[in-house]
Amino acid sequence: MTTETNRALEQRVLVLAPIGRDALVTRDVLARAGIVAEPCADLAEVCAKFEEGAGALLLAEEALTVSGLALLSRAVGAQSPWSDVPIIISTGAGETTAARVRAVSSLEPSGNVTILERPVRVFTMITAVQSALRGRARQFQMRDLHLQLQRQMESLTAERELRARFVSLLAHDIRGPVTAAMLAAQVLLRSPERLDPRRELGVRIKRNLDRIEHMVRDILDASRVQAGQPLPLRLEGCELKTIVADVVEELNLLHADRVRLDAVEEVHGIWSADELRRAVWNLATNGIKYGAPHSPVTIAIRRIGGRARISVHNKGAPLSPDDRRRLFEPFARARSAEASSQVGWGLGLTLVRGCVEAHGGQVTVESGVEEGTTFTIEVPLDSRPFQPRASATEAPNPPSTVVAGAW
Numbered sequence: 344m345t346t347e348t349n350r351a352l353e354q355r356v357l358v359l360a361p362i363g364r365d366a367l368v369t370r371d372v373l374a375r376a377g378i379v380a381e382p383c384a385d386l387a388e389v390c391a392k393f394e395e396g397a398g399a400l401l402l403a404e405e406a407l408t409v410s411g412l413a414l415l416s417r418a419v420g421a422q423s424p425w426s427d428v429p430i431i432i433s434t435g436a437g438e439t440t441a442a443r444v445r446a447v448s449s450l451e452p453s454g455n456v457t458i459l460e461r462p463v464r465v466f467t468m469i470t471a472v473q474s475a476l477r478g479r480a481r482q483f484q485m486r487d488l489h490l491q492l493q494r495q496m497e498s499l500t501a502e503r504e505l506r507a508r509f510v511s512l513l514a515h516d517i518r519g520p521v522t523a524a525m526l527a528a529q530v531l532l533r534s535p536e537r538l539d540p541r542r543e544l545g546v547r548i549k550r551n552l553d554r555i556e557h558m559v560r561d562i563l564d565a566s567r568v569q570a571g572q573p574l575p576l577r578l579e580g581c582e583l584k585t586i587v588a589d590v591v592e593e594l595n596l597l598h599a600d601r602v603r604l605d606a607v608e609e610v611h612g613i614w615s616a617d618e619l620r621r622a623v624w625n626l627a628t629n630g631i632k633y634g635a636p637h638s639p640v641t642i643a644i645r646r647i648g649g650r651a652r653i654s655v656h657n658k659g660a661p662l663s664p665d666d667r668r669r670l671f672e673p674f675a676r677a678r679s680a681e682a683s684s685q686v687g688w689g690l691g692l693t694l695v696r697g698c699v700e701a702h703g704g705q706v707t708v709e710s711g712v713e714e715g716t717t718f719t720i721e722v723p724l725d726s727r728p729f730q731p732r733a734s735a736t737e738a739p740n741p742p743s744t745v746v747a748g749a750w
């Protein structure tokens with residue numbers, strides 16, 4: 344939380360004693376007690392250094408000019424609620440001097456002032472400074488605790504917002520297909536004698552239940568990715584051009600031939616065809632949803648050394664660097680997407696990342712006004728070495744990592 348440099352700044356004593364060698368002598372005396380003291384030329388320097396961090400201020404009364412005191416009282420007043428820097432002022436002995444009254448009263452009510460009357464014995468000064476530093480260390484502990492609590496509160500608030508968002512998305516998106524399936528089932532039950540419409544209704548029920556099943560699977564997989572667990576893959580020998588061509592064909596039926604395939608050669612590898620299909624589908628539908636309207640989305644496939652590269656490109660408004668960092672997190676959506684009519688859960692890119700990383704690869708994004716947006720997936724040609732090893736208690740060949748098919 345606090346770096347070594349900060350720690351050192353927080354333990355130093357700023358000394359202001361303008362007469363002769365007083366400040367240097369004080370520094371050496373404190374150094375012998377293991378206390379780091381830094382002499383300052385005037386109160387302006389004390390204030391500037393105090394901003395960077397200090398354990399206590401040790402000031403000689405005669406150095407407290409009116410303008411300097413105004414500066415100091417402003418700096419003391421501007422401290423965070425946890426901070427109350429100890430200020431030790433050494434004064435002339437005997438009668439209360441006007442300067443002493445001025446010093447103490449200008450630092451009230453926020454100042455934590457101790458007066459040491461001169462002549463001050465070395466032992467007294469060291470004890471006073473040590474006790475001031477102990478009190479100050481407690482303040483820094485409170486600050487650290489406060490920061491820790493604040494961070495926890497922020498993450499709890501973020502989590503609560505996420506949950507609320509999740510519930511409303513769930514209610515909105517899952518109720519649609521459930522209602523449609525329920526209506527179809529009701530009609531089916533009401534007229535069992537009519538055979539053909541029953542088939543049509545059965546298809547509708549199945550389609551809607553499939554949609555729900557997909558949504559639930561996406562949610563579970565995204566939470567798995569968020570928890571840092573790899574997605575289970577069913578590895579098999581596959582060919583990338585065929586997988587992507589299937590996705591392109593399906594999307595072109597729905598989106599008036601907007602998706603183009605740029606594949607020079609076949610690329611064979613050992614991957615999960617289902618998961619790669621899901622990743623490419625997500626990236627391509629994003630290109631259609633968030634790219635410039637009616638503009639093409641191009642999916643290029645290349646083999647580069649021992650890796651396969653799939654890049655999905657679209658024109659349109661670019662993603663900011665901040666968005667590019669965030670969007671792979673669950674439920675993250677760019678502000679422009681939230682404002683648009685495009686609905687979504689913000690899980691697609693999390694699933695893409697999960698799928699690619701489970702294959703031992705990476706997904707990256709580049710975006711600019713001229714260039715448009717390109718998401719690039721790179722996976723090794725053989726993902727088998729990247730599968731988690733079966734633990735001793737598991738079956739030797741868990742069904743999630745089966746290698747099938749020769750090629």
Ligand SMILES: Nc1ncnc2c1ncn2[C@@H]1O[C@H](COP(=O)(O)OP(=O)(O)O)[C@@H](O)[C@H]1O
Pocket residue numbers: 625629630633634657659660661662670675676677678679680681686687688689690691692693716
């Ligand atoms: N090709 C793209 N061009 C511009 N923005 C994109 C693109 N792909 C994704 N995004 C942004 O990333 C966000 C997250 O995408 P995704 O995880 O697939 O969730 P969803 O599509 O459900 O919003 C989108 O909401 C959108 O803001």
Ligand SMILES: [Mg+2]
Pocket residue numbers: 625628629687690691692
């Ligand atoms: Mg999406």
